[in-house]
Amino acid sequence: MRVIHHRREILVYLNGKRYLYLGNIKLEGKKVGLRVGDGKSAFSSFSIRPLNLEKEYELNGEKLRVEVPLLVQPLESFKIKIRHRGEKPLNFILCDANGFEYLRGTLRKGINDLNIRAFGALGTHKLKIKDKRGKVIEVPFEVDANSQIETESGLWDQLFSNLRETIKKDRFLFTIDGKTVAMNPSWLRDHIHEMKGYKWWEEDVRSALDHFLKIQHPEGFFYEMIIPPNDPHTTFVDSKYRIIDEKNNLAYVRLEMEADIEYLMG
Structure with a gap:
C-alpha cells in the first residue's frame, strides 16, 4: 500500500490501483485516520510528513x-x-x-x-x-489523472475542487444482495443529473442504473429512490409504487406526481 499526500489531496494505492481518494484536505497534526464500514479503524493512522524523494x-x-x-x-x-x-x-x-x-x-x-x-x-x-x-x-x-483548474491569479483554482467536493458529499454506497450499489445521492433523478459531473472521476457510474433497471416495474415505470423502510416517503404512495425490501432493510418509492424518470433513464 502506498499513501501519497499531493497538494491538498490524499491518494491510497494498493498494487498499483487507486483505492481511496480524498480531495481538498487540510491536514492538522500531519496525521490521517482511516475508517471504513461501520466506523471501525482499518488502520490506526497514516503519518504524513515531508519525504526525501x-x-x-x-x-x-x-x-x-x-x-x-x-x-x-x-x-x-x-x-x-x-x-x-x-x-x-x-x-x-x-x-x-x-x-x-x-x-x-x-x-x-x-x-x-x-x-x-x-x-x-x-x-x-x-x-x-x-x-x-x-x-x-x-x-x-x-x-494518475486528476482534473484541476490553474490560473495565474489563483482566484479560480479551488472552483473545480469545491464543486467536486459538493458532489462527493452526496455519495451513498448500498450493499444489496451482496453487491455494492453506488448512488449520488439516493434519489435517482438527482443521481442522473449529478452524473454530468462525477462521471469524470468516479469509477462506478453503472451499478445504480443497472440496479434500477433490474427492479423496473412490469408496467414500465421506474422507482426513483432508495430509502430506509421507515422513511415517510413510503407513506406518500399506494403499495403499487413502493417496494419494502426487508432482506436488505431498504425501500424503493416512486412518487406518482413526478414523470421525468423514464425520460432520464432513456
Whole structure:
C-alpha cells in the first residue's frame, strides 16, 4: 500500500490501483485516520510528513541516487534526477502500468537531469535501470489523472475542487444482495443529473442504473429512490409504487406526481 499526500489531496494505492481518494484536505497534526464500514479503524493512522524523494540504490557495487516524484500527471512534464557515480554508462527504460515501454536512454557519470512526460496506462509506472550484464533496479512511481483548474491569479483554482467536493458529499454506497450499489445521492433523478459531473472521476457510474433497471416495474415505470423502510416517503404512495425490501432493510418509492424518470433513464 502506498499513501501519497499531493497538494491538498490524499491518494491510497494498493498494487498499483487507486483505492481511496480524498480531495481538498487540510491536514492538522500531519496525521490521517482511516475508517471504513461501520466506523471501525482499518488502520490506526497514516503519518504524513515531508519525504526525501531521493533514494539510494546499488547496481553491481556502484551507488546510484534516484529522485522520482511520487505522483505524476499523465502527459505533463516532470523531472527525474539520477546521480550516477560509476564510470560505465547505464541504460534506462520507462514502462507504464501494463509494462509497455515508452522511453529509453543512457545515463552518464554525474548528475543526469531528465525531463520526462508520462505516457500509457495509468497506475504504477517503473523506471528500470540496467547495466551491460543485465542487472536491473526498478524505481516505481504513480501516474494518475486528476482534473484541476490553474490560473495565474489563483482566484479560480479551488472552483473545480469545491464543486467536486459538493458532489462527493452526496455519495451513498448500498450493499444489496451482496453487491455494492453506488448512488449520488439516493434519489435517482438527482443521481442522473449529478452524473454530468462525477462521471469524470468516479469509477462506478453503472451499478445504480443497472440496479434500477433490474427492479423496473412490469408496467414500465421506474422507482426513483432508495430509502430506509421507515422513511415517510413510503407513506406518500399506494403499495403499487413502493417496494419494502426487508432482506436488505431498504425501500424503493416512486412518487406518482413526478414523470421525468423514464425520460432520464432513456
